[in-house]
Amino acid sequence: MRLTPDEIIFWQYGFFKLNATIVFTWMLMFLLAVGAKLITRHLSTDLTRSRWQNLLEIIVTTIEKQISEVGLSQPRPYLGFLGTLFLFIAAASLCTIFPGYEPPTGSLSTTAALSLCVFVAVPFYGIAEQGLPEYLHSYMKPTLIMLPFNIISEISRTLALAIRLFGNMMSGTMIIAILLTITPFIFPILMTLLGLLTGMVQAYIFSILAAVYIAAAAQVRKTRQKVDNDRNHQHVHILP
Amino acid sequence: MLIDWFTVGAQVVNFAILVWLLKRFLYKPIIDAIDAREKRIALALADADAKTAEAQKERDEFLAKSEEFDRQRATLFIQATEEAHAERRRLFDEARQAAEELRVKRQEAIRNEASLLHEAISRRTREEVFAITRKTLADLATTNLEERLVEVFTRRLEEMDDKVKTDLVASLTKTSDPAIVRTAFELPPAQQAVLQNALNETFSTEIRIRFETAPNLISGIELATDGQKIAWSIADYLLSLERAIDELLQEEKQTEAKLEPSTQERTNP
Numbered sequence: 001m002r003l004t005p006d007e008i009i010f011w012q013y014g015f016f017k018l019n020a021t022i023v024f025t026w027m028l029m030f031l032l033a034v035g036a037k038l039i040t041r042h043l044s045t046d047l048t049r050s051r052w053q054n055l056l057e058i059i060v061t062t063i064e065k066q067i068s069e070v071g072l073s074q075p076r077p078y079l080g081f082l083g084t085l086f087l088f089i090a091a092a093s094l095c096t097i098f099p100g101y102e103p104p105t106g107s108l109s110t111t112a113a114l115s116l117c118v119f120v121a122v123p124f125y126g127i128a129e130q131g132l133p134e135y136l137h138s139y140m141k142p143t144l145i146m147l148p149f150n151i152i153s154e155i156s157r158t159l160a161l162a163i164r165l166f167g168n169m170m171s172g173t174m175i176i177a178i179l180l181t182i183t184p185f186i187f188p189i190l191m192t193l194l195g196l197l198t199g200m201v202q203a204y205i206f207s208i209l210a211a212v213y214i215a216a217a218a219q220v221r222k223t224r225q226k227v228d229n230d231r232n233h234q235h236v237h238i239l240p
Numbered sequence: 241m242l243i244d245w246f247t248v249g250a251q252v253v254n255f256a257i258l259v260w261l262l263k264r265f266l267y268k269p270i271i272d273a274i275d276a277r278e279k280r281i282a283l284a285l286a287d288a289d290a291k292t293a294e295a296q297k298e299r300d301e302f303l304a305k306s307e308e309f310d311r312q313r314a315t316l317f318i319q320a321t322e323e324a325h326a327e328r329r330r331l332f333d334e335a336r337q338a339a340e341e342l343r344v345k346r347q348e349a350i351r352n353e354a355s356l357l358h359e360a361i362s363r364r365t366r367e368e369v370f371a372i373t374r375k376t377l378a379d380l381a382t383t384n385l386e387e388r389l390v391e392v393f394t395r396r397l398e399e400m401d402d403k404v405k406t407d408l409v410a411s412l413t414k415t416s417d418p419a420i421v422r423t424a425f426e427l428p429p430a431q432q433a434v435l436q437n438a439l440n441e442t443f444s445t446e447i448r449i450r451f452e453t454a455p456n457l458i459s460g461i462e463l464a465t466d467g468q469k470i471a472w473s474i475a476d477y478l479l480s481l482e483r484a485i486d487e488l489l490q491e492e493k494q495t496e497a498k499l500e501p502s503t504q505e506r507t508n509p
Contacts, residue, residue, distance in 0.1 A: 036266035045276035108242040113251030
């Protein structure tokens with residue numbers, strides 16, 4: 001029983017190998033990049049525009065809106081990272097409708113890599129936003145005792161991200177594979193549809209969680225300032 | 241082992257490349273396009289706002305001008321009305337004045353006409369009286385008017401009192417010019433001789449006489465010297481006749497004047 005596309009190895013030279021995960025990832029990358037390039041080649045700044053441009057604009061503005069709803073009021077700097085996370089996972093799930101395709105997100109290596117990216121991106125954005133001392137200080141909030149718990153939470157949520165996505169994608173393909181052996185007709189198609197739905201939901205969950213983590217790291221100071229402001233505001237209200 | 245660490249590393253790199261690719265080919269161009277469009281829309285809206293503001297301003301200006309125009313029109317209308325009233329009053333005054341002048345002229349004309357008519361009547365009356373007298377005299381006494389006139393005039397000369405007579409003599413002798421005898425008609429030589437004799441006898445001196453005719457002296461005769469004049473005519477009789485006629489006319493007018501108000505009272509209830 002094959003649990004992950006990592007096991008399909010096309011070529012290997014010592015530590016280096018070319019497995020299905022990497023190949024399908026490259027295919028997805030090619031699809032996304034070339035598709036984007038083709039559509040954005042003739043962008044119109046006029047009021048009339050092509051359907052494809054409209055689709056891309058809807059996708060990009062929706063992602064932007066979602067990021068800002070999470071709490072990042074200026075979503076532009078985070079759009080590249082969070083948007084790509086969503087688009088990559090969503091594309092990986094959508095392509096499961098093609099026979100013979102193995103979603104790279106069904107490999108724990110890929111999900112672990114994505115989680116690692118989030119794991120790195122969170123402090124990166126946190127430091128960029130607050131500065132190193134302030135960011136490090138945030139681990140000792142509310143008291144120093146919380147430092148180990150904060151670190152454990154940081155690691156565990158990264159693990160949870162990786163395993164959640166992997167479990168969902170792997171189980172989807174696994175169920176379809178099992179069903180194909182039992183009932184070869186119709187039922188696997190329904191499961192594929194369900195798989196598409198869960199794939200989109202997973203893409204949404206993964207990117208939203210990443211956004212929430214980044215927002216939490218980046219917005220600590222701002223949140224505190226906001227709390228202080230609110231308190232002052234309350235004082236103003238009480239004093240008279 | 242589910243995790244292959246080489247694959248993990250490769251996927252991290254792959255993901256990083258994908259982020260760069262999508263940034264390069266997707267997010268940046270799309271966001272730029274959206275920004276450009278929003279900018280255009282914002283510009284268009286700002287332009288529309290500016291135009292709206294301008295239109296509003298122009299509308300306000302137009303309204304202000306319209307109000308100003310209305311006000312001016314009202315002022316001009318009032319002014320024109322006043323001018324028209326003044327002009328009407330002036331024209332009325334002029335018309336009244338013209339009517340008054342016309343009335344005065346007409347009255348004058350009527351008066352002139354009346355006086356002319358009066359004069360004509362007088363003349364005609366004198367002529368008629370003269371003609372009647374002449375005819376009557378011819379019929380009754382087989383004599384003519386001229387003879388009788390000279391006779392009457394000579395008798396009057398004789399009957400003159402002495403003081404007048406001496407004054408006349410003094411006047412006649414003082415001047416070298418001949419005395420003038422005016423008659424309304426050409427005296428026949430016989431009558432002229434009779435008159436010359438009568439004058440010579442009366443004033444006991446030779447008196448030079450020049451005869452003249454004056455149609456105004458209808459049926460009359462007069463002797464004029466330097467500053468003195470003796471005359472006789474039927475003018476006095478005619479004057480009394482005129483007075484009698486005038487009195488008659490006045491009575492008729494008064495009667496008419498009395499009648500008119502009563503007629504008006506009857507017609508106006």
